Amino acid sequence: MDYAVELKRITKRFGSFTANESVDLAVRPGEIHAVVGENGAGKTTLMNVLFGLLQPDEGEILIDGKPTVLPGPTAAIAAGIGMVHQHFKLVPSLTVAENVFLGMEITKGGLIDHRAQRARTAELSRTFGLKVDPGERVGLLSVGIEQRIEILKVLARGARIIILDEPTAVLTPQESRELFETLRGFVAKGMTVIFISHHLEEVMEVSDTVTVLRLGKKIATRPTADLTKAELVQMMVGRAVSFDRRPREKSAGAPVLAVERLWARDERGLPAVRDVSFEVRAGEVVGIAGVAGNGQTELAEVLAGLRPESHGRFRLGDVDLTGRSPAAIRAAGLAHVPGDRMVRGVDRHASVAANILMTRQDRAPWSRRGLIDWSYVRHRAEELIGRFDIRTQGPDAPVKSLSGGNIQKVVVAREFSGDARFLLVDQPTRGVDIGAQEAIHDEIMRQRAEGRAILLISVQLDELIALADRILVMFNGRIMGALDAEGVSEDALGLLMAGIAPEAVSREAAA
Structure with a gap:
């Protein structure tokens, strides 16, 4: 039997940094395959290679057993691959249907046929159990509904292999359960799901197979039913991790x-x-x-x-x-770690050091006589990169080059170090x-x-x-x-x- 997706010896480098090193990944048709690992393990990079957003330096991609070159997302979509990113890419001022068909509008007489787009969105919604109102403005909707729209976008483009990057990171427990039912419905229709997650309870509950990455290398691929959560954690981080209630002294402060x-x-x-x-x-x-x-x-x-x-x-x-x-x-x-790191937490185009500086630029020793002391800023950024284990190429690396979890660590490092x-x-x-x-x-x-x-x-x-x-x-x-x-x-x-x-x-x- 041919695999739906097979990545062979994929290597991807960014300068001197190797994000993926000779990684193999084989995904069967009709299965939910989880890819797990710490932040910076190379999970999103590997999925971006599969979706054509990045080109591998070495290795090959096979779709349905056939060698396939994916020079960009358009080629990946044509090959039946769709990707729902961790940070959604919707236009708030447009309706649900307008977002679903953005870039591939249904037209009639040279004009967008809004009625046809709404009807097609409603049909997809019914077929795949993703309840939405096609005429609702996206800016008024919950995050859970926004994710359904992102999934409908890839389905409207004919995806049969769906990649989900941290699909439950912004969902409530109820919304997560609804998503799992949707994913099970996909594989029942013969589709293939690959998802990245840090929530191991979800991995154990919904996936058929798990691949573990650590520091850019594949550690193992195992049937989920053969693993315990403790074994999965051990493979991911190389040690045991406890999330029991933390001991503490009683507080009697003012x-x-x-x-x-x-x-x-x-x-x-x-x-x-x-x-x-x-x-x-x-x-x-x-x-x-x-x-x-x-x-x-x-x-x-x-x-x-x-x-x-x-x-x-x-x-x-x-x-x-x-x-x-x-x-x-x-x-x-007050120090504030906001709920949405990309909207309120960071300037994704600025460097790690510049983001560490934010809220402090008018205070010594960060600045003197109105001039920022960049030598000090970089020195402190390097200290915090080490203290909070931020996986980056250095203080001058742009935040947008970091994984989502490492961006979160930049925010936490800034707010907790004052x-x-x-x-x-x-x-x-x-x-x-x-x-x-x-x-x-x-x-x-x-x-x-x-x-x-x-x-x-x-x-x-x-x-x-x-x-x-x-x-x-x-x-x-x-x-x-x-x-x-x-x-x-x-x-x-x-x-x-x-x-x-x-x-x-x-x-x-x-x-």
């Missing part, structure tokens, strides 16, 4: 952040944060749990000065920051590998031990349980309840996330 009856509106002018009050004390990690879209993003934006509050107040220590600018809030002692007394940390391990997750968790606990107050927003309940002292659960913009993270169950949190009253959760926790 309140650092105080939020009082806060309200805020979303882009449509509707209430997104509703009468929220809480405190975060020095040396304490307070977690925020909730299904995405229940006000967590808007709350973080208000606290960072990126969205106006409509009512209520918040302060750091004795400093009232209500209505203040992002710069004023940072000057009062002197802020309050850390607003939103989805800190989104899209990062197992080893990096452990390192970021260690850093969060180190910051806690040094007395900083930390508000941790995460869609990963196991992350909140491992790190938080208390967990607040948001539903429909309100705090449904606050639970001690010691001994709390995911089921108890899930009830609150579904909007079930705290009394029911107390009974569930006691049962």
